[in-house]
Amino acid sequence: MRVVMFGYQTWGHRTLRALLESRHEVVLVVTHPSSDHVYEKIWDDSVAELAEKHGVPVLLRNRPDDRELLDRLAEAAPDIIVANNWRTWLPPEIFDLPPHGTLNVHDSLLPSYAGFSPLIWALINGEREVGVTAHRMDAELDAGDIVLQRAVPVGPADTATDLFHRTVDLIEPIVTEALDRIESGTAEWSRQDRSKASFFHKRSLVDSRIDWNWPAEDLERLVRAQCDPYPNAFTYHRGERLRIVSAGLSEANYGGTPGRIFIREGDGIVIVAGERARAGRSRGLLVKRVRTEDGTEHAATDYFRTMGGYLTATGPGVS
CATH class of the missing domain: 3.40.50.170 (Formyl transferase, N-terminal domain)
Structure with a gap:
């Protein structure tokens, strides 16, 4: 033909x-x-x-x-x-x-x-x-x-x-x-x-932005879906964009406010996730590797030296 x-x-x-x-x-x-x-x-x-x-x-x-x-x-x-x-x-x-x-x-x-x-x-x-x-x-x-x-x-x-x-x-x-x-x-x-x-619809960069109200299971899949060479899933830490390169699910359940940098578990740092996180019956996102805006990649356990504070959906001037 x-x-x-x-x-x-x-x-x-x-x-x-x-x-x-x-x-x-x-x-x-x-x-x-x-x-x-x-x-x-x-x-x-x-x-x-x-x-x-x-x-x-x-x-x-x-x-x-x-x-x-x-x-x-x-x-x-x-x-x-x-x-x-x-x-x-x-x-x-x-x-x-x-x-x-x-x-x-x-x-x-x-x-x-x-x-x-x-x-x-x-x-x-x-x-x-x-x-x-x-x-x-x-x-x-x-x-x-x-x-x-x-x-x-x-x-x-x-x-x-x-x-x-x-x-x-x-x-x-x-x-x-x-x-x-x-x-x-x-x-x-x-x-x-x-x-x-x-x-x-066609994806754009905003579709890679992490909403910490999502369950950790969904966020873990988002990170895998936005792996290299795709634009990584990202959040904001202290006003700077932070890319999540790899992540898993925490073994324990963690309660509190979504986005809270909570605790070290194994080879990662647990971030509280899910709109029902306040009930303390949800697993957190175990962040393992991150990448800063200058392209430097870090183990999450090296990047987050102290616990506390929050990862957020927006930074300064971002809507």
Whole structure:
């Protein structure tokens, strides 16, 4: 089949690589220009460079809404469009253009976690598995019929980086198998149960800010979800931003006011957490390693030399 690919970052790069290694012909690639957005500088393998290396024409676009793009798509005459990590809405005149429509590849187990940063949100929420879905694009975000879906388990110590590597490795076999099914006419499409759908927004730095009213279990997952190379979960100590690099759960229950720097336990420092912490029946967040604004990393037991005081959600001039 003749294929046009829309995609960006490592997800799009892996998709294009699968297409180039398949028996299908990639006739055009559309990708976004390089971005300074903090989350778009992570996993930023270049789709454009891979396409150019293989002699495939490339168009750079922030949005797919200009006449030249539509004309180039018509000239390319694709049998199918394959999209992965295209960051804006595609209009019907694009996704319905080819005879086989547009196959979108999304890194969640749809219908859950449609939208942005699904792995991070899923880890924060304590999901037991994540995965990748190939579905037919329609006018609603990540809502089209599913042709193929694969899941991987989430372990108790997994970070977002672990889950990224585990799911990104699913992209190439899923793309290849889905296209083979579509080309051969053996594809079986399943409608999504929209009552189970959930939609998530693009993450920004403020979404990494720690709310000490969250239960410690949720905060421990937030720290793992915001591991390097993602912007770390952060709080404020004595007016300065402090990044939490690694953490666990305290063994004992600790009561008091959320955010209180309480006590040393093992290799970490316990911070009181949870809106019901006053009852003394909740575990605290055991902070193990922190990073200051100058980039210096410390063991929490070295950084917090005395107990007492509070970690807060805001610093001077921060809202």
